[in-house]
Amino acid sequence: MHGKFLEEITMEDVLDIFYDSHLRKYTSLKKQGPNYTGLCIFHKERKPSFYIRPLKNDFVCYGCGIRGGPLILLANLSNNEDPFYFIKGKLKYEIKDFEKEQFEELLLKEQEKFGLRELFNVSLISSV
Numbered sequence: 001m002h003g004k005f006l007e008e009i010t011m012e013d014v015l016d017i018f019y020d021s022h023l024r025k026y027t028s029l030k031k032q033g034p035n036y037t038g039l040c041i042f043h044k045e046r047k048p049s050f051y052i053r054p055l056k057n058d059f060v061c062y063g064c065g066i067r068g069g070p071l072i073l074l075a076n077l078s079n080n081e082d083p084f085y086f087i088k089g090k091l092k093y094e095i096k097d098f099e100k101e102q103f104e105e106l107l108l109k110e111q112e113k114f115g116l117r118e119l120f121n122v123s124l125i126s127s128v
């Protein structure tokens with residue numbers, strides 16, 4: 001059976017969903033070497049300083065300093081929908097052993113890894 005574990009979700013997977021999400025309205029990503037760059041979705045800016053880096057499996061903004069991994073970005077793509085159900089509906093493949101509790105636990109771990117005390121919320125800028 002084709003599928004992945006939640007821990008195996010990569011930035012490449014997130015990019016697929018990105019192009020299909022409400023964020024398209026706020027930023028368009030351009031390929032630059034191995035990375036994708038565009039206007040930051042976490043703060044207002046005129047010159048792109050937001051990068052998705054598939055090789056490092058993270059995203060970073062040199063403007064506001066936010067950095068994170070695939071799950072944090074995915075959780076932000078969900079807009080007002082529950083991130084767990086959003087991801088479940090959007091991914092092209094099945095996630096093995098995909099439970100809501102497990103997702104929330106991994107998301108928290110990723111936030112700790114990147115030193116984020118709380119989940120940044122894209123709706124902050126989209127409501128401006």
Ligand SMILES: [Zn+2]
Nearest residue numbers: 040043061064
């Ligand atoms: Zn930023």
